[in-house]
Amino acid sequence: MAKRIQFRAHGGPEVLEYVDYQPAEPGPQQVRVSNKAIGLNFIDTYYRSGLYSPPSLPSGVGAEGAGVVEAVGSEVTRFKVGDRVAYGSGPLGAYSDVHVLPEANLVHLPDAISFEQAAGVMLKGLTVQYLLRQTYELKGGETILFHAAAGGVGSLACQWAKALGVKLIGTVSSAQKAALAKANGAWATIDYSHENVAQRVLELTDGKKVPVVYDGVGKDTWLTSLDSVAPRGLVVSFGNASGAVDGVNLGILAAKGSLYVTRPTLATYANNAENLQRMADELFEMIISGKLTVDISQRYPLAEAAKAQTELSARRTTGSVVLLP
Structure with missing residues (x-):
């Protein structure tokens, strides 16, 4: 038997249960992973609360983690027992000792990346990779606007943009978060609690505005984003916080x-x-080279997942939070 976190009904963190369960044998194209570290993300709380609907109840929780392959299905070709792997998406149930998921959701994890680093960076890091390297391929010397620059995704974006030679203007809600964004490489910050963001963007760009705005906030920043981007520019709306x-x-x-x-x-x-795998390899290389730092701010035993989600929802965490089986 193994242990996992599940919920039988929607609600607050108190609905999370730490229970015994029997891990399934992997199907033909599935891999069973012995988790060594598990990532904690806001989307996990959305499924628990009922904002998002899990496929069925009772439901497992989480979709990000890292560990070692302990069994493979008959048609699996890319992985073998003993391989170090990581994942940032897939079926719910990562909050567990053992997780079964499709081969296609897994990536090979280099020895130079720890399990905790991988579990804390996969979802957020891959998000930053596609935003900065694919949705709009940033070039050195460009100036961009990134909302919520002190958050989990924003902190990585600040570091990655600096490595590319890009001037990132980050919006924040306090002096403390401004300092964090600057420490991570933001070129400038705008405190939206008392500054007009679009006006400050104009001032910082000598009236030119920016070619691209990255907006994971959604409703509250939509018009500000439109007012901050240059003519024929791009607004990348990637979240609805x-x-x-x-x-x-x-x-x-x-x-x-x-x-x-x-x-x-x-x-x-x-x-x-x-x-x-290509996206993950670029992410891992950024970490190995020292251009990206994964800040694991807090670690909780898997049994204390409810406490960890409570702290996350109350925004009393910074950086990445991981659960340890």
Whole structure:
């Protein structure tokens, strides 16, 4: 028997149960992984609360982790027992000693990357990879706007942008978060609690605005993003932390300067095993070279997942949080 976290009904962290369970044998194209570290993400709380619907109840929790292959299905070709692996997506159930998932969701993990680093960076790091390297391929010398620059994704984006020679202007909500963003490589910060973001972007760019805005906040920053991007520029809407952007009149894109808008997802970019491994390899190389630092701020035993989610939801965590089986 193994241990896992599950919930039988939606609700607060108190609905999470630490239970015994029998891990399934992997199907033909599946791999069974002995987890060594598990990533904690806001999306985990959305499934628990009922904001998102799991396939069925009771449900496992989580989709990010790293560990060692302990069994493979009959048609698996890319992995063998004993391989170090990591994953940032797949079926719910990563909050467990052992997790079974499709071969296509796994990547090979270099020895130079620890299990904790991988579990803390896969989802956020792959997100930054596709945002900065694919959705809009940044070039040295460009200036960009990135909302929520002190968050988990934002902190990595600050570091990656600096490594590319890009001037990242980051929005933050406090002086403390401004200092964090600057420490991670932000060229400039704007405190939206008392500064006009679009006006400050104009000032920082000598009236030119920016060619691309990265917006994971959503509803609260939508118009600010449109007002900050240069004519024929791109707004990358990749998240809805403040709520979804809805009721959009496409005519506003013409009025604001023939703008482009895209709503990308990781699943579209990492749409097969080859693309996923290529993206992960670039992410891992950034870490190994020292250009990216994975900040594991807190570690909790798997049994204390409810406490970890409580701290995360209360925004009392910084960097990445991992669970340890």
